[in-house]
Amino acid sequence: MGAGKTRTISVSNASYSAIVASIDCSEIEIREDDSVVGAPTTGYRIKIPDTNATAVQRGHGMSFLFKRSRRILKDEIVGYIQAVDASTTFSVVERPI
Numbered sequence: 001m002g003a004g005k006t007r008t009i010s011v012s013n014a015s016y017s018a019i020v021a022s023i024d025c026s027e028i029e030i031r032e033d034d035s036v037v038g039a040p041t042t043g044y045r046i047k048i049p050d051t052n053a054t055a056v057q058r059g060h061g062m063s064f065l066f067k068r069s070r071r072i073l074k075d076e077i078v079g080y081i082q083a084v085d086a087s088t089t090f091s092v093v094e095r096p097i
Helices: none
Strands: 005-011 017-020 025-032 044-047 056-058 064-072 077-083 088-095
Touching: 005 017, 005 077, 064 077
Parallel strands: none
Antiparallel strands: 005 088, 017 077, 025 064, 025 088, 044 056, 044 077
């Protein structure tokens, strides 16, 4: 089992951004980063597998877990995210296989 990875991404409230795996992993969890002043500050929308899909909305402070019946491959787009109230920073936790 390899090491997991945690990183941050900027999430806009104006458009959807792709969530791309940076390593091979078993799952990816996202949530607004704790470093954001006043966090949680916004809800967000997720679209899977592409931007034509119906959005799933999550409230302030909620996390979202991307998981497959197979491993998630490096550089694979797992979904798309858009902030609801304001652009912000999200943490992305990629868990090892």
